[in-house]
Every structure is written in C-alpha cells, then in structure tokens.
Amino acid sequence: MTLNAKITMTKSCLGNLSYAFLLLTFSTFAVAENAGPAIRASFHKCLTQNTKTASEELSKIIFDQSNSNFNTVFQNLARNKRYMISKTPKPLLIFTPLEESHVQGAVICAKTHKLQIRVRSGGHDYEGVSYISKEPFMILDMFNLHTVTVDVKNEKAVVQVGATLGEVYYRIWEKSKVHGFPAGVCPTVGAGGHISGGGYGNMLRKYGLSVDNVIDAQIVDVTGNLLNRKSMGEDLFWAIRGGGGASFGVIVSFTIKLVPVPEKVTVFSVEKTLETNLSETEFVEQWQQVAPTTDDRLFMRLLLQPVTSKVVKGMKTVKTTVMALFLGGADEVVSILKKEFPLLGLTKENCTEASWIDSVLWWNNVESLKKGEKPETLLNRNLNSASFLKRKSDYVQKAIPKDGLEEIFKSMAELGDIGFVFNPYGGKMGEISSDATPFPHRKGNLFKVQYSVNWNDPTTEAAQKFTNDAKRLYSVMTPYVSKNPRGAFLAYRDLDIGVNNFGSNSFEEGKVYGTKYFNANFDRLVDIKTNVDPDNFFRNDQGIPVRPTKS
Structure with missing residues (x-):
C-alpha cells in the first residue's frame, strides 16, 4: 500500500435498420461492439456534411470500439483506474478534433444522433466525469488542440x-x-x-x-x-x-x-516526522497562523501523511512536509520565516534559488534539478499512467484548535492511508470578490484541504475500503471546516457530495452539490445555463441544471 501526495445484438438483428434509427434507439451499451461501425459511419457522414475537411482525413480521427486503437486512445488520458475496469460504460465513439470546425461539427452531429458529449482535455478529472457516462455517449478528446x-x-x-x-x-x-x-x-x-x-x-x-x-x-x-x-x-x-x-x-x-516573475525564485521542502501530539499540534498551529498571512509572494503548502514511527516500533505518527515557492531570494525568505515560523527551522541550506521554469520542474519532482532535468520534460504528457485514487476537499475558515488537531492526527494514524494537503489562502485571494467569477471561496478562508489516497489493489474491496476511509476522515473534519454550505472545490470533483439524474427533480439535485461548489453564485450559473442551453444538452453527473419551468 502506498500513499502519494502521490449491448447483445447480433449482426442479423441489425437487419435493415437505417443508421439514424439505430442511433436513436440505443438504450444500452451492450450494442456497442457490434454496432460500432454503423455508429461511426453515420457520424462520419454527418461530419463530412458539417465541416470542410475531406472524408478520408476525418476517418483517421474517429474511433469506435471495433477499432484496434480504441482502447489506447481511451486509456491514454483516463487518469483514474477506478473508471477503467471492464464493467465501466465505454463511449460509442471517440473523436479527436484537429481544428475548431471539427468541434462545431461534433456538437451538431452528436445532437443529431442523440449522443451525449464528454469533453476531455487532460483526463485528470478525479471522478472520470470527462470520459464516463450512464447514457450513450461519445468522448470529444481535445488533446490535438494544444497550440x-x-x-x-x-x-x-x-x-x-x-x-x-x-x-x-x-x-x-x-x-x-x-x-x-x-x-x-x-x-x-x-x-x-x-x-x-x-x-x-x-x-x-x-x-x-x-x-x-x-x-x-x-x-x-x-x-x-x-x-x-x-x-x-x-x-x-x-x-x-x-x-x-x-x-x-x-x-x-x-x-x-x-x-x-523574478529572474530568480526560491523553492524549499522541509520534512519533519513528528513523534508527539504536542509537537504535531504546535507545528501545524504555527503553520495555520503564518501561511495565510505572510508575504503574498510566499506560498507554503503543508502535506500531512501517516507513517510508521521510527522511535516507537509499530506506532503510527504524522509526517509533515512544507513545500514552498517564494517569488524572491533565499536570504529574504529565510529572514521572514525565522521571525514568523521559527518551528520550521528554515535555513539557506534548505533553499534552492532557480529560474521560474526550473521551479515548475521542482514542484513536479523535487529531485528534478539535482538530476539536471530540462524544461523540455514539461512537454511529456505521461500517457496511460493512471492509478487508483480518491480525492475530497474542504475549506477551513477558522484555525483548527489544538484538541481538533489531536483528534485529526489520531484518526489519520488509525486509518493509516489518507493524507492531507493544506493549501494556504490570503494575499490576492482576500482582495477579489466572491462573485467576481463563479469560484466563491476567497476572502474568509484560511486554507483549502485536499484529502488524498492512492492504492494499487484493483479489487472492488480495496476501492471500497479506501473510499470509505476518505469518507471517515471527512466526517472527522466536519466541526473544523466551512458550514452552510460545507464548501468544495469543483476541480477536485467529488461525487460523494451529490449527483444529478436530470429528471423532474434536476434543479433540486443540482442545488445540493452546486451550492457547495459555488455558494451564492449557483443561482446565476443556473440562469445562464437556462439561457444558453435550455434543453440541457450539455449535462453530466454534476452539471449545472436548468431552472424548472412554472408549469
């Protein structure tokens, strides 16, 4: 166990059905394997009528399940193995557009053929919403549009x-x-x-x-x-x-x-394995005081991870790691934190001065600069590199007290597999209105919490254990996080907080998760959605619903 901060319709059944009728009557994914070529042919024909691209060129970027490259294209950018098992519904088509007109044609043709669209750019959707659907669907995979x-x-x-x-x-x-x-x-x-x-x-x-x-x-x-x-x-x-x-x-x-950005920035990573509740709480208490209030050029992420004690055999303790970027020199940040965060014990030897692009490499892999990695490393998409994972999120608005921290550390040690990432706010985040964009979680938040667990066991039992453990720790955190609503970060997609079946109760279902992601901005999003997509064609498990009609 490792933790990382890391359809059957026979051919004869197809008979004389027209392509269009076939597409309009799919009700289960079991037809996909045998009907794939027919779906592809009909969709291909529609695209040739709605784009200016030659038919033979379009044929190279449409994949159905009978295509030998289908699984590779599907898996390359599916980043969560929980949604790559055989029983997971697969798309009837994957379309990989090369230009804007292809996207326009895809929307028109998907609507014509009553196929839901899932749009995927990098595949890091934690719950697979960008490449999984319960309805007959296609993936619009945007990876070729990367200029x-x-x-x-x-x-x-x-x-x-x-x-x-x-x-x-x-x-x-x-x-x-x-x-x-x-x-x-x-x-x-x-x-x-x-x-x-x-x-x-x-x-x-x-x-x-x-x-x-x-x-x-x-x-x-x-x-x-x-x-x-x-x-x-x-x-x-x-x-x-x-x-x-x-x-x-x-x-x-x-x-x-x-x-x-400055020509030179500073990065550092300081790791401590804490062996007593007193030192654990003192350290995190001080981080809570400093990280959201310090110089706005400084970002200090705190990672908390349960580990086995090196002092008491078999005992679980908490390892803390502070990873930081300072938009300035090492001497200055050491001076700042010597005064503000003495328990960190930062020295210049802990720091690395680097160009901004090298700091990007370092944040991806703290050993990158020692290994002499070049910026070209950033062009590597790292395809087909999924792992089993679960993420959740929260917002902390008041510093967690000592007894709360002790309860959290105890639960982490008992569970033994769920880690935390605390991301501090303050600075510019406190200056921007909560309705300037749909993202509302700004002023009044000290830090954002990410719950993080990865595992290797492909069994259903393992997935159940680890996801349940994440829910248990989430429950422990309830007294210490935002309330009415309990906030969540959209980009850390979490289906535990509500899903939408888009039936007669769609608006109320959407409000459950929508207010957690968007707070008071949810209603404005619903009004905009109702105006631009009144029939709710663009929908997913946690999509913005349309406003119900008075009838």
Whole structure:
C-alpha cells in the first residue's frame, strides 16, 4: 500500500435498420461492439456534411470500439483506474478534433444522433466525469488542440484547451524568462478543465487563480456556433471562468494574461516526522497562523501523511512536509520565516534559488534539478499512467484548535492511508470578490484541504475500503471546516457530495452539490445555463441544471 501526495445484438438483428434509427434507439451499451461501425459511419457522414475537411482525413480521427486503437486512445488520458475496469460504460465513439470546425461539427452531429458529449482535455478529472457516462455517449478528446501562442509584447497568450499546463509553461518560457502564469503544479493536467474549474496554483497568493487572469475565450455553443468573449456576452464569459465549461458548451481556447516573475525564485521542502501530539499540534498551529498571512509572494503548502514511527516500533505518527515557492531570494525568505515560523527551522541550506521554469520542474519532482532535468520534460504528457485514487476537499475558515488537531492526527494514524494537503489562502485571494467569477471561496478562508489516497489493489474491496476511509476522515473534519454550505472545490470533483439524474427533480439535485461548489453564485450559473442551453444538452453527473419551468 502506498500513499502519494502521490449491448447483445447480433449482426442479423441489425437487419435493415437505417443508421439514424439505430442511433436513436440505443438504450444500452451492450450494442456497442457490434454496432460500432454503423455508429461511426453515420457520424462520419454527418461530419463530412458539417465541416470542410475531406472524408478520408476525418476517418483517421474517429474511433469506435471495433477499432484496434480504441482502447489506447481511451486509456491514454483516463487518469483514474477506478473508471477503467471492464464493467465501466465505454463511449460509442471517440473523436479527436484537429481544428475548431471539427468541434462545431461534433456538437451538431452528436445532437443529431442523440449522443451525449464528454469533453476531455487532460483526463485528470478525479471522478472520470470527462470520459464516463450512464447514457450513450461519445468522448470529444481535445488533446490535438494544444497550440499555445505567446505574445510577450502584450503580455498574453492564447491557449487551446488540449494543451497541458506543462506545455503552457514551456511555451511562455521559450519567449520570456521573466513571465509566468498562475496555474497548477502538475504539468500533465489539461488546461481546459483546469482553467474552467478555477485554476489553482502556487502563485495564487500573489496573482489569484487562473480564471482571474483570463481575458478572452472561444466556445462552441449548443447550436454549433464558435463564439468569443464579445459574441458570447459577459454572462457566459463569467460562467466558464470557474463554473466548469462542460455545462455550457465546448471551450476551445482561453486567452490568458501573463504575470511577471523574478529572474530568480526560491523553492524549499522541509520534512519533519513528528513523534508527539504536542509537537504535531504546535507545528501545524504555527503553520495555520503564518501561511495565510505572510508575504503574498510566499506560498507554503503543508502535506500531512501517516507513517510508521521510527522511535516507537509499530506506532503510527504524522509526517509533515512544507513545500514552498517564494517569488524572491533565499536570504529574504529565510529572514521572514525565522521571525514568523521559527518551528520550521528554515535555513539557506534548505533553499534552492532557480529560474521560474526550473521551479515548475521542482514542484513536479523535487529531485528534478539535482538530476539536471530540462524544461523540455514539461512537454511529456505521461500517457496511460493512471492509478487508483480518491480525492475530497474542504475549506477551513477558522484555525483548527489544538484538541481538533489531536483528534485529526489520531484518526489519520488509525486509518493509516489518507493524507492531507493544506493549501494556504490570503494575499490576492482576500482582495477579489466572491462573485467576481463563479469560484466563491476567497476572502474568509484560511486554507483549502485536499484529502488524498492512492492504492494499487484493483479489487472492488480495496476501492471500497479506501473510499470509505476518505469518507471517515471527512466526517472527522466536519466541526473544523466551512458550514452552510460545507464548501468544495469543483476541480477536485467529488461525487460523494451529490449527483444529478436530470429528471423532474434536476434543479433540486443540482442545488445540493452546486451550492457547495459555488455558494451564492449557483443561482446565476443556473440562469445562464437556462439561457444558453435550455434543453440541457450539455449535462453530466454534476452539471449545472436548468431552472424548472412554472408549469
């Protein structure tokens, strides 16, 4: 066990059914294997009528289950093995567009053939919502749309949604050594899902979220039109910056604002194995006081992990690791933390001064700089690298008291497999209104909590154990986190907090999870959804519902 901060219809049954009728009458996934070629042929024909691309070129980027490459394409960007088992419903088609017009055609043809669309950019959706559905569906896999066009003079870049964050960072670095972008620390995450979900990274205390630095976008709406900020209007532009793009259309690109970074930044990682409840609580208490209030150039992530004690045989204790980025020099950050966080014991020897792009490499792998890794490493998509995992999230608004920390550490030790990642707020996050974007969790929050567990055992029993353990620790945390509603982070998708069956009770079901993700912004998102997609074509397990009619 390891923890990481790491259908049967025979051919004769197909008879003389027309392709269109066949597609309209699918009610179970069991037809997929035998009917795949028919589905593909009909969809292909529709695409040739709705794009300007030659038929033979389109044929190379449509995959049905009879295609020898289907499983590879499906698995390459499916990052959670929990949703790769044989009984998991698979898409009837995977379409990998090469240009914007292909996305437009795909929306039109999916509607015509009553296929749900799942849009996938990087596949890091923790609950597989971007590539799994209970309804007959297709995956619109955006990985070929990954161009990043950087304009240093105007300090902006156009990022297609299939680009990874690593590609975004690399392309910025190619053009400028003193610009960056505030987004996540995992380079294989797809830009589309990341940004549309909020976009959280280690420069948020200085520059806010990714969505706070988006100045334009392109989206294909439910009618197949390609819209930009001006043509979509400010309401829809507001919604897709943190409200999740998949409820409103298919986002094709974001235009982002670059931010300045120093020529040299500082990174450090300090690890401590704490052997007594007193030292555990003192250390975390002090981190809670400092991390959200310190210099806004400093981001200190705290990782808590249950480990076996090296002092008392067989006893479980908690290992803490502080990982940090400081947008400045080592001497300065050591001086700051000597005064503010003495229990950390930071010295200059703990610190590494590096370029911003090297700090990106370091956050992905703290040994990267010692190994001499080059920025080109960031272009590696690390395909077909799924693991079994579960994530949950919370927000802490008041410092957890000593007795609360002791209870949490005790539960962590008893469970032995669930880790925490505490991400501090403050700085810029406290200056931006909660309704500036759909992402509401800003001022008033000390830090965000991620519950993290990975495992290797493929059995159902193992999945049940680890997911239940995560729920148990989530329950323990109840007194110490946000309330009415208990908040959650959309990009850390968690189906435990509610799902939508999109029946007669859709709005009420959506409100359960919607208010946790969006607080008071949920109602505005519903109104925008109802306006731009009144028939709710773009839907998923946790999509934004339409407002119910008075009838």
